[in-house]
Amino acid sequence: MVNKNPACKTCSAARECKDTAVSWFFLFLGLLATLAVRLVNLLLHVGQFWVKLSWYIGVGGFFVYFLYKYEQDRRLRMNLQKARIAEKLYARDKLGAEDYEFLSGLLCRLKSRKDAINYFFIFLSSGIVLALAIYQDFFRP
Template sequence: MEKKCINCSQRFNCRDSYISWLFFIIGLIAAIAIRSVTFLMELGDIYAKIAWYLGVGGFFIFFVYKFRINHRRSRFIKANKLMEKVSGRLELKERDYEWIGSLLCSLSAKKERINYFVIFGLSALALVIAIYMDFVR
C-alpha cells in the first residue's frame, strides 16, 4: 500500500524532505547567531562578526528557500484555480480537496511554529542581555 499525504489527519504518513529539515536547521542557526552578536562583542569583535555573517547569511539562504516555497504554492493555487473555485463556491473535484488539504496541512507545519518560538524566545533573551550589558552593569 502506497503511503499518501492527503491531509493533516494522515500526517503520520508524510515525511518531510531532508531539504526542508536542512533549511529549518539553517534558519535556527541563523536565529541563534544573529541574536548572539551583542553578547559576543564582549568576547571580541571577530566572534561578533562571525556570528553576524552566519546570521545574515543564514537568513538570506533560509528566506530565499521560504520565498521559493511560497511562490510555488501561489503558482499552484493559480494554476488549479483553487481561489476561484472556493470563493465562487464552485464544485470541487476529489483532487481539489486533496490539494486544499495538502496546502492547509503545510501551513500548519510544526517546524514553522518551532522556528517562530525559537526566534521569539531568543529575541527576548537577546534584548534582556543587551539591556543588562548596556545599562545595568
C-alpha cells in the first residue's frame, strides 16, 4: 500500500493526484447498482421488463462492485499482516519508514472522497425512493 507516486505523499497532496480509471469505474458501477436496486419498487407500476432489468443491473452491479471491494480489502489485510503493523504498535516497537508510509496511506484511504460520495448517494437515493414508494403505495389516487 506504499504510494508509488512521490507527488502524493500526504492526504492533501493525494487529493490533487489522479485516481485510477478502474477506481472511478467501480465507483460509478456501485452508484448505478444502488440506483437500479432502489428503482425496482417504483418500476412495478411501469412494467415487469423494467423491474427485471433494474434488478439484474442492481444485483449484478453489486456483485461485481463488492467483489472488487473485497479484493481491495483482502490485499490490505495481507499487507497489514505482512508488515506486522499491529504487532509493532502493541509492542511499541520502532516503526520504519515503510511502516509510516503504509499507515499514512491507510489513513488517507479512510478519508476517501469516493467512499463519502458513495455513502451519501446511497443515503440520499434511499430516502428519495422510500418517500416516492410510500407516496405511490399509500397516497396516490
